[in-house]
Amino acid sequence: MTKWIPKRETLDRPLHISIANLLRDAISAGQLAVGERLPPHRTLADNLSVSVHTVSKAYDELTRAGLVGGQVGRGTFVLDPAQTSSQPFLMERTDQGVIDLSIARPLYDNLHATRMQSALMELSSDLNPDTYLACRPNIGLEEHRQAGVEWLSKCGLNVSAGNIVMTNGVCHGMSTALSSVARPGDIVVTDVVAHHLIISLCAYLGIRLQGLQMDEEGVLPDAFEEACKQHDVKVFFTVPTLAGPSVSLMSQERREALVRIARQYDVLIIEDDVLGPLPEYRPIPISALAPERSIYLTSYTKCVMPGLRSGYLVAPEALLPTITGRLIVFSWMATPLISELASRWTKDGTADELVCWQRKKIAERHAIVAEELTGFDWAGHPSALHIWLHLPEQWTSQNIVEHAKALGVAVAPPQPFMTAQCQPLNAVRIAVGGVPHPDRFRQGLTLIKGLLKRSPEPLPQLL
Known part of the structure; x- marks a missing residue:
């Protein structure tokens, strides 16, 4: 541990910023070497x-800057700049240096920061004031929906601007669509x-959600049809691209089969295609097969x-008035300034x-997953933001989550993804882009x- 301690009289207010700056200067000057433990x-x-709270805030400032990092049970250490992110921000959750593999989010680095800074500079010089003053039309500005036509074509969907509603993601x-087509007590599968x-x-x-049996491609057509025979199914919600425990792409044949059933039983479809054009090769969206009954x-x-x-x-033209009404209630309209950037x-x-x-x-x-988890039962796709790791019989998902946490690693348990009809799932979800x-x-x-x-051990021995 370092013996370097700043002097009280050198501090200014706010104290935590002053402490952080002194430590930052010491690191820059080499007074605190890479790998050295802070007091x-x-x-x-x-x-x-x-x-102690003031010191904690100072250390947090340095952690966010990527200059130091915590290790559970060991302390806080000076990091090697060559081994840390060079971006002026950190995606990784910084609480005690946790390696956060629990949240499926994309990667980003200085390229993204540079592009955003350039875009903001351009906006400051040539943005039409109507963009940031706009409060109508509620479905979004015409030029933004026209750009949406281009983006959606990259997703495999050919539509007109008149069928597009801008959203904040x-x-x-999802909340706008579902509340537009389903009422309390309705059945969604x-x-x-x-x-x-x-x-x-x-x-x-207050909507009744029913989970349907699935295979590596997603919902089984027979399970969908049986649900439609047994119940008055209002909506089929699907994420056909890189979702579920198999993290696979639903085939064109499966998509067509599900569409035939939806048409036969007059079921509306809500398709969540959040990954958009990320997979390089994939079937066209379900909504392109059944545009008359799909919300994409x-x-x-x-x-x-x-x-x-x-x-x-x-959405189909017939649903747009209802959807617009829900949009107004929830948010009035999507934020035009962000839509302008996109x-x-x-x-x-x-x-x-x-x-x-x-x-x-x-x-x-x-590729790293394939190297590190060779011999273990996991499922993923090279364009997906997560994998599912199926556990050996000596482990339960709760045990592995708790033991991983004790080692400073966060993974997602299966329970938040399991519908009421789901059998116990002995697996955890691991995000590939959170770190x-x-x-x-x-x-x-x-570590995992x-x-x-x-085999699992009593957790007190690990803490």
């Missing part, structure tokens, strides 16, 4: 006559292992940039550039692999 929070607080579109937000949303809206949702969030919360809802990036090719970058980086992460640096990602997988090779 414990209490020790530094006592030496400087400040609160797929989650916004989906995969037995489902999108966790459709489970929550149906519960909030996609966004830029998962395949271009996490903070670019702009998306599209495509539209510009679609037109100038930036969105395509970032999709290609994302596709390449996610494929590299899957910015590939070495940290590999480290997280290595080490757990899988042995």
